[in-house]
Amino acid sequence: MRIYLAGPDVFLPDAAAMAAAKKAICTRHGMTGVFPLDPVDSAEADAVADRFLQIYFKNEAHIRSCDALIANLTPFRGPSADAGTVYELGFMRALGRPVLGYANTDQTFLDRTLAFLGGTAQERAPGDWVDAEGMHLESFGRTDNLMIDGGILASGGLLATRAVPEAERWSDLGAFEECVAALAARRG
Protein backbone atom coordinates (compact mmCIF):
# COMPACT_ATOMS: atom_id res chain seq x y z
CA MET A 1 0.00 0.00 0.00
CA ARG A 2 1.39 3.37 -1.06
CA ILE A 3 0.79 6.23 1.39
CA TYR A 4 1.08 9.89 0.33
CA LEU A 5 2.81 11.80 3.13
CA ALA A 6 1.08 15.20 3.00
CA GLY A 7 2.27 17.99 5.26
CA PRO A 8 4.29 21.16 5.74
CA ASP A 9 7.24 18.82 6.37
CA VAL A 10 8.40 19.85 2.88
CA PHE A 11 9.23 23.27 4.36
CA LEU A 12 11.46 21.87 7.13
CA PRO A 13 15.17 22.67 6.99
CA ASP A 14 15.76 18.91 7.16
CA ALA A 15 12.92 17.85 4.84
CA ALA A 16 14.96 14.99 3.38
CA ALA A 17 15.65 13.58 6.85
CA MET A 18 11.97 13.84 7.74
CA ALA A 19 11.03 12.07 4.49
CA ALA A 20 13.45 9.26 5.34
CA ALA A 21 12.12 8.97 8.92
CA LYS A 22 8.49 8.77 7.79
CA LYS A 23 9.31 6.27 5.06
CA ALA A 24 11.18 4.09 7.57
CA ILE A 25 8.06 3.99 9.78
CA CYS A 26 5.90 3.06 6.79
CA THR A 27 8.33 0.29 5.81
CA ARG A 28 8.27 -1.08 9.37
CA HIS A 29 4.49 -1.46 9.01
CA GLY A 30 4.71 -3.06 5.56
CA MET A 31 3.77 0.11 3.67
CA THR A 32 5.48 2.40 1.18
CA GLY A 33 5.68 6.11 2.04
CA VAL A 34 5.62 8.62 -0.83
CA PHE A 35 7.00 12.08 -0.04
CA PRO A 36 5.86 15.10 -2.10
CA LEU A 37 9.46 15.91 -3.09
CA ASP A 38 10.10 12.39 -4.45
CA PRO A 39 10.75 12.28 -8.20
CA VAL A 40 7.71 11.39 -10.29
CA ASP A 41 6.85 11.37 -13.99
CA SER A 42 4.19 13.89 -14.98
CA ALA A 43 3.54 14.84 -18.59
CA GLU A 44 1.49 17.77 -17.30
CA ALA A 45 4.43 19.03 -15.26
CA ASP A 46 6.75 18.65 -18.24
CA ALA A 47 4.37 20.71 -20.38
CA VAL A 48 4.45 23.85 -18.22
CA ALA A 49 7.18 26.40 -17.59
CA ASP A 50 6.21 27.73 -14.15
CA ARG A 51 8.05 26.00 -11.34
CA PHE A 52 5.09 26.24 -8.93
CA LEU A 53 2.81 24.60 -11.47
CA GLN A 54 5.33 21.83 -12.14
CA ILE A 55 5.34 21.08 -8.41
CA TYR A 56 1.54 21.18 -8.36
CA PHE A 57 1.22 18.62 -11.16
CA LYS A 58 3.86 16.37 -9.59
CA ASN A 59 2.02 16.40 -6.26
CA GLU A 60 -1.22 15.55 -8.06
CA ALA A 61 0.53 12.68 -9.84
CA HIS A 62 1.86 11.40 -6.50
CA ILE A 63 -1.55 11.56 -4.86
CA ARG A 64 -3.27 9.78 -7.76
CA SER A 65 -0.61 7.04 -7.55
CA CYS A 66 -1.19 6.39 -3.85
CA ASP A 67 -3.75 4.22 -2.05
CA ALA A 68 -4.12 6.41 1.03
CA LEU A 69 -2.98 9.72 2.50
CA ILE A 70 -1.71 10.68 5.94
CA ALA A 71 -1.74 14.44 6.53
CA ASN A 72 0.37 16.34 9.02
CA LEU A 73 -2.32 18.68 10.37
CA THR A 74 -0.23 20.28 13.10
CA PRO A 75 -1.31 23.94 13.05
CA PHE A 76 0.88 25.94 10.67
CA ARG A 77 1.17 29.73 10.79
CA GLY A 78 -2.35 30.23 12.11
CA PRO A 79 -5.10 28.25 13.84
CA SER A 80 -5.48 25.71 11.01
CA ALA A 81 -3.31 23.18 9.22
CA ASP A 82 -1.11 24.10 6.23
CA ALA A 83 -3.32 25.09 3.28
CA GLY A 84 -1.53 22.89 0.74
CA THR A 85 -1.95 19.88 3.00
CA VAL A 86 -5.66 20.59 3.45
CA TYR A 87 -6.11 20.88 -0.32
CA GLU A 88 -4.47 17.48 -0.78
CA LEU A 89 -6.64 15.94 1.93
CA GLY A 90 -9.80 17.06 0.14
CA PHE A 91 -8.39 15.89 -3.18
CA MET A 92 -7.69 12.37 -1.93
CA ARG A 93 -11.03 12.13 -0.14
CA ALA A 94 -12.78 12.93 -3.44
CA LEU A 95 -10.82 10.09 -5.06
CA GLY A 96 -12.58 7.84 -2.54
CA ARG A 97 -9.43 6.58 -0.84
CA PRO A 98 -8.69 6.56 2.91
CA VAL A 99 -7.45 9.83 4.41
CA LEU A 100 -5.93 10.02 7.86
CA GLY A 101 -4.32 12.84 9.76
CA TYR A 102 -2.42 13.75 12.87
CA ALA A 103 -1.83 16.96 14.77
CA ASN A 104 0.79 17.49 17.44
CA THR A 105 -1.53 19.54 19.60
CA ASP A 106 -4.32 18.70 22.00
CA GLN A 107 -5.96 22.13 21.77
CA THR A 108 -9.29 22.38 20.02
CA PHE A 109 -9.74 24.47 16.89
CA LEU A 110 -11.86 26.88 18.93
CA ASP A 111 -9.19 27.35 21.58
CA ARG A 112 -6.49 27.94 18.97
CA THR A 113 -8.69 30.42 17.12
CA LEU A 114 -9.48 32.28 20.35
CA ALA A 115 -5.73 32.46 21.11
CA PHE A 116 -5.06 33.67 17.57
CA LEU A 117 -7.67 36.41 17.93
CA GLY A 118 -5.99 37.56 21.13
CA GLY A 119 -9.00 38.43 23.21
CA THR A 120 -10.94 40.24 20.48
CA ALA A 121 -13.60 37.50 20.17
CA GLN A 122 -16.91 37.75 21.97
CA GLU A 123 -19.14 34.99 23.36
CA ARG A 124 -22.69 36.02 22.47
CA ALA A 125 -24.20 32.97 24.13
CA PRO A 126 -22.57 29.91 25.73
CA GLY A 127 -20.31 28.41 23.04
CA ASP A 128 -21.40 30.95 20.40
CA TRP A 129 -18.29 32.99 19.59
CA VAL A 130 -17.78 35.70 17.00
CA ASP A 131 -14.67 37.66 16.06
CA ALA A 132 -14.36 41.46 15.99
CA GLU A 133 -16.04 41.52 12.54
CA GLY A 134 -18.95 39.44 13.76
CA MET A 135 -17.75 36.32 11.93
CA HIS A 136 -18.62 33.06 13.62
CA LEU A 137 -16.07 30.71 15.21
CA GLU A 138 -16.62 26.97 14.80
CA SER A 139 -17.15 25.44 18.24
CA PHE A 140 -17.69 21.74 17.67
CA GLY A 141 -14.78 20.76 19.94
CA ARG A 142 -12.93 19.42 16.91
CA THR A 143 -9.27 19.51 15.95
CA ASP A 144 -9.67 21.81 12.93
CA ASN A 145 -12.30 23.11 10.50
CA LEU A 146 -15.14 20.59 10.27
CA MET A 147 -14.36 19.76 6.64
CA ILE A 148 -10.97 18.42 7.76
CA ASP A 149 -12.20 16.38 10.71
CA GLY A 150 -15.31 15.38 8.75
CA GLY A 151 -13.43 14.20 5.67
CA ILE A 152 -11.18 11.97 7.73
CA LEU A 153 -14.06 10.46 9.69
CA ALA A 154 -16.18 10.08 6.55
CA SER A 155 -13.44 8.03 4.94
CA GLY A 156 -13.18 5.79 8.00
CA GLY A 157 -9.79 7.23 8.83
CA LEU A 158 -8.08 8.20 12.06
CA LEU A 159 -7.34 11.73 13.27
CA ALA A 160 -4.66 11.27 15.91
CA THR A 161 -3.79 14.16 18.20
CA ARG A 162 -1.07 14.40 20.78
CA ALA A 163 0.20 17.07 23.15
CA VAL A 164 3.93 17.40 22.53
CA PRO A 165 6.32 20.17 23.60
CA GLU A 166 6.10 23.01 21.09
CA ALA A 167 9.75 22.64 20.10
CA GLU A 168 9.08 19.02 19.10
CA ARG A 169 5.85 19.52 17.21
CA TRP A 170 7.54 19.24 13.79
CA SER A 171 9.73 16.29 14.71
CA ASP A 172 7.61 14.03 16.97
CA LEU A 173 6.31 11.15 14.84
CA GLY A 174 4.31 9.28 17.50
CA ALA A 175 0.91 10.36 16.21
CA PHE A 176 2.07 9.81 12.63
CA GLU A 177 2.98 6.22 13.48
CA GLU A 178 -0.48 5.76 15.04
CA CYS A 179 -1.94 6.59 11.63
CA VAL A 180 0.38 4.21 9.80
CA ALA A 181 -0.50 1.43 12.25
CA ALA A 182 -4.22 2.18 11.79
CA LEU A 183 -3.86 1.80 8.02
CA ALA A 184 -1.92 -1.43 8.46
CA ALA A 185 -4.61 -2.80 10.79
CA ARG A 186 -7.33 -1.75 8.34
CA ARG A 187 -5.59 -3.66 5.56
CA GLY A 188 -5.64 -6.63 7.94
Add this chain to the structure above:
Amino acid sequence: MRIYLAGPDVFLPDAAAMAAAKKAICTRHGMTGVFPLDPVDSAEADAVADRFLQIYFKNEAHIRSCDALIANLTPFRGPSADAGTVYELGFMRALGRPVLGYANTDQTFLDRTLAFLGGTAQERAPGDWVDAEGMHLESFGRTDNLMIDGGILASGGLLATRAVPEAERWSDLGAFEECVAALAARRG
Protein backbone atom coordinates in the same frame (compact mmCIF):
# COMPACT_ATOMS: atom_id res chain seq x y z
CA MET B 1 -24.75 25.10 -14.65
CA ARG B 2 -24.72 24.71 -10.88
CA ILE B 3 -21.91 26.52 -9.05
CA TYR B 4 -20.89 25.62 -5.50
CA LEU B 5 -20.20 28.84 -3.59
CA ALA B 6 -17.33 27.84 -1.28
CA GLY B 7 -16.03 30.31 1.26
CA PRO B 8 -15.96 31.57 4.83
CA ASP B 9 -19.06 33.55 3.88
CA VAL B 10 -20.95 30.96 5.94
CA PHE B 11 -19.42 32.56 9.04
CA LEU B 12 -20.63 36.07 8.21
CA PRO B 13 -23.22 37.64 10.51
CA ASP B 14 -25.35 38.17 7.39
CA ALA B 15 -24.59 34.83 5.70
CA ALA B 16 -28.11 34.56 4.29
CA ALA B 17 -27.84 37.99 2.67
CA MET B 18 -24.46 37.08 1.17
CA ALA B 19 -25.91 33.82 -0.17
CA ALA B 20 -28.73 35.78 -1.81
CA ALA B 21 -26.34 38.35 -3.29
CA LYS B 22 -24.07 35.68 -4.78
CA LYS B 23 -26.99 33.70 -6.15
CA ALA B 24 -28.40 36.85 -7.78
CA ILE B 25 -25.09 37.39 -9.59
CA CYS B 26 -25.08 33.75 -10.74
CA THR B 27 -28.65 34.09 -12.00
CA ARG B 28 -27.75 37.24 -13.92
CA HIS B 29 -25.13 35.21 -15.78
CA GLY B 30 -27.47 32.28 -16.44
CA MET B 31 -26.10 30.08 -13.67
CA THR B 32 -27.41 28.60 -10.44
CA GLY B 33 -25.53 29.34 -7.23
CA VAL B 34 -25.53 26.71 -4.48
CA PHE B 35 -24.67 27.95 -0.98
CA PRO B 36 -23.25 25.52 1.61
CA LEU B 37 -26.11 26.27 4.02
CA ASP B 38 -28.80 25.44 1.43
CA PRO B 39 -30.93 22.43 2.31
CA VAL B 40 -29.86 19.19 0.65
CA ASP B 41 -30.74 15.53 0.96
CA SER B 42 -27.93 13.33 2.27
CA ALA B 43 -28.50 9.81 3.52
CA GLU B 44 -25.00 9.93 5.03
CA ALA B 45 -25.85 13.07 6.99
CA ASP B 46 -29.10 11.49 8.18
CA ALA B 47 -27.18 8.45 9.42
CA VAL B 48 -24.90 10.31 11.83
CA ALA B 49 -25.59 12.05 15.12
CA ASP B 50 -22.77 14.61 15.23
CA ARG B 51 -23.82 18.00 13.95
CA PHE B 52 -20.39 18.78 12.45
CA LEU B 53 -20.43 15.51 10.53
CA GLN B 54 -23.95 16.17 9.26
CA ILE B 55 -22.73 19.50 7.90
CA TYR B 56 -19.70 17.79 6.37
CA PHE B 57 -21.81 15.24 4.50
CA LYS B 58 -24.24 17.91 3.32
CA ASN B 59 -21.39 20.01 1.95
CA GLU B 60 -20.01 16.94 0.17
CA ALA B 61 -23.44 16.26 -1.32
CA HIS B 62 -23.68 19.87 -2.52
CA ILE B 63 -20.24 19.76 -4.13
CA ARG B 64 -20.94 16.44 -5.87
CA SER B 65 -24.20 17.92 -7.22
CA CYS B 66 -22.48 20.96 -8.75
CA ASP B 67 -20.73 21.44 -12.09
CA ALA B 68 -18.14 23.94 -10.90
CA LEU B 69 -16.88 25.67 -7.76
CA ILE B 70 -16.00 29.28 -7.02
CA ALA B 71 -13.99 29.69 -3.81
CA ASN B 72 -13.71 32.83 -1.72
CA LEU B 73 -9.96 32.70 -1.03
CA THR B 74 -9.72 36.04 0.76
CA PRO B 75 -7.22 35.41 3.58
CA PHE B 76 -9.02 34.24 6.71
CA ARG B 77 -7.44 34.38 10.19
CA GLY B 78 -3.91 33.90 8.89
CA PRO B 79 -1.93 34.23 5.66
CA SER B 80 -4.01 31.61 3.78
CA ALA B 81 -7.61 31.10 2.79
CA ASP B 82 -10.18 29.43 5.08
CA ALA B 83 -9.22 25.78 5.60
CA GLY B 84 -12.69 24.41 4.87
CA THR B 85 -12.80 26.30 1.59
CA VAL B 86 -9.39 24.97 0.58
CA TYR B 87 -10.50 21.41 1.36
CA GLU B 88 -13.53 21.86 -0.88
CA LEU B 89 -11.39 23.31 -3.67
CA GLY B 90 -9.16 20.24 -3.66
CA PHE B 91 -12.19 17.97 -3.47
CA MET B 92 -13.83 19.51 -6.55
CA ARG B 93 -10.58 19.56 -8.51
CA ALA B 94 -10.24 15.81 -7.89
CA LEU B 95 -13.76 15.35 -9.28
CA GLY B 96 -12.36 16.85 -12.50
CA ARG B 97 -14.70 19.84 -12.61
CA PRO B 98 -13.69 23.50 -13.04
CA VAL B 99 -12.53 25.30 -9.91
CA LEU B 100 -12.18 29.07 -9.75
CA GLY B 101 -11.34 31.41 -6.92
CA TYR B 102 -11.10 35.01 -5.91
CA ALA B 103 -9.29 36.89 -3.16
CA ASN B 104 -9.98 40.44 -2.11
CA THR B 105 -6.31 41.24 -1.67
CA ASP B 106 -3.51 42.10 -4.05
CA GLN B 107 -0.75 41.05 -1.64
CA THR B 108 1.24 37.94 -2.50
CA PHE B 109 1.23 34.91 -0.23
CA LEU B 110 4.86 35.66 0.63
CA ASP B 111 4.12 39.25 1.66
CA ARG B 112 1.17 38.16 3.82
CA THR B 113 3.24 35.43 5.45
CA LEU B 114 6.07 37.88 6.16
CA ALA B 115 3.56 40.28 7.73
CA PHE B 116 2.09 37.41 9.77
CA LEU B 117 5.54 36.44 11.05
CA GLY B 118 6.10 40.01 12.16
CA GLY B 119 9.73 40.48 11.27
CA THR B 120 10.93 37.11 12.56
CA ALA B 121 11.63 35.68 9.09
CA GLN B 122 15.09 35.76 7.56
CA GLU B 123 16.15 36.04 3.91
CA ARG B 124 19.04 33.59 3.51
CA ALA B 125 19.50 34.45 -0.17
CA PRO B 126 17.47 36.72 -2.48
CA GLY B 127 13.90 35.39 -2.37
CA ASP B 128 14.81 32.48 -0.06
CA TRP B 129 12.97 33.14 3.21
CA VAL B 130 12.74 31.00 6.34
CA ASP B 131 10.81 31.52 9.56
CA ALA B 132 12.29 31.49 13.07
CA GLU B 133 12.17 27.68 13.08
CA GLY B 134 14.01 27.48 9.75
CA MET B 135 10.87 26.48 7.86
CA HIS B 136 10.77 27.68 4.27
CA LEU B 137 8.34 30.32 2.97
CA GLU B 138 6.89 29.83 -0.52
CA SER B 139 8.05 32.68 -2.73
CA PHE B 140 6.53 32.02 -6.13
CA GLY B 141 4.77 35.39 -6.21
CA ARG B 142 1.43 33.61 -6.06
CA THR B 143 -1.81 34.43 -4.26
CA ASP B 144 -1.70 31.50 -1.82
CA ASN B 145 -0.07 28.10 -1.30
CA LEU B 146 0.89 26.67 -4.69
CA MET B 147 -1.62 23.83 -4.41
CA ILE B 148 -4.41 26.42 -4.39
CA ASP B 149 -3.16 28.52 -7.28
CA GLY B 150 -2.01 25.39 -9.11
CA GLY B 151 -5.31 23.55 -8.78
CA ILE B 152 -7.23 26.48 -10.20
CA LEU B 153 -4.85 26.94 -13.13
CA ALA B 154 -4.69 23.18 -13.75
CA SER B 155 -8.47 23.06 -14.11
CA GLY B 156 -8.41 25.98 -16.57
CA GLY B 157 -10.06 28.22 -14.02
CA LEU B 158 -9.57 31.85 -13.05
CA LEU B 159 -8.03 33.17 -9.84
CA ALA B 160 -9.23 36.76 -9.64
CA THR B 161 -7.61 39.10 -7.12
CA ARG B 162 -8.55 42.63 -6.26
CA ALA B 163 -7.30 45.25 -3.81
CA VAL B 164 -10.33 46.41 -1.83
CA PRO B 165 -10.47 48.39 1.43
CA GLU B 166 -10.05 45.97 4.34
CA ALA B 167 -13.50 46.78 5.72
CA GLU B 168 -15.06 45.68 2.42
CA ARG B 169 -13.10 42.51 1.85
CA TRP B 170 -15.97 40.27 2.97
CA SER B 171 -18.66 42.19 1.10
CA ASP B 172 -17.09 43.26 -2.23
CA LEU B 173 -18.30 40.87 -4.93
CA GLY B 174 -16.48 42.35 -7.92
CA ALA B 175 -13.86 39.61 -8.15
CA PHE B 176 -16.53 36.98 -7.48
CA GLU B 177 -18.53 38.25 -10.44
CA GLU B 178 -15.39 38.06 -12.61
CA CYS B 179 -15.30 34.34 -11.82
CA VAL B 180 -18.98 33.85 -12.61
CA ALA B 181 -18.52 35.71 -15.92
CA ALA B 182 -15.47 33.55 -16.73
CA LEU B 183 -17.52 30.39 -16.19
CA ALA B 184 -20.35 31.76 -18.33
CA ALA B 185 -17.89 32.62 -21.13
CA ARG B 186 -16.32 29.17 -20.87
CA ARG B 187 -19.71 27.56 -21.29
CA GLY B 188 -20.08 29.70 -24.42
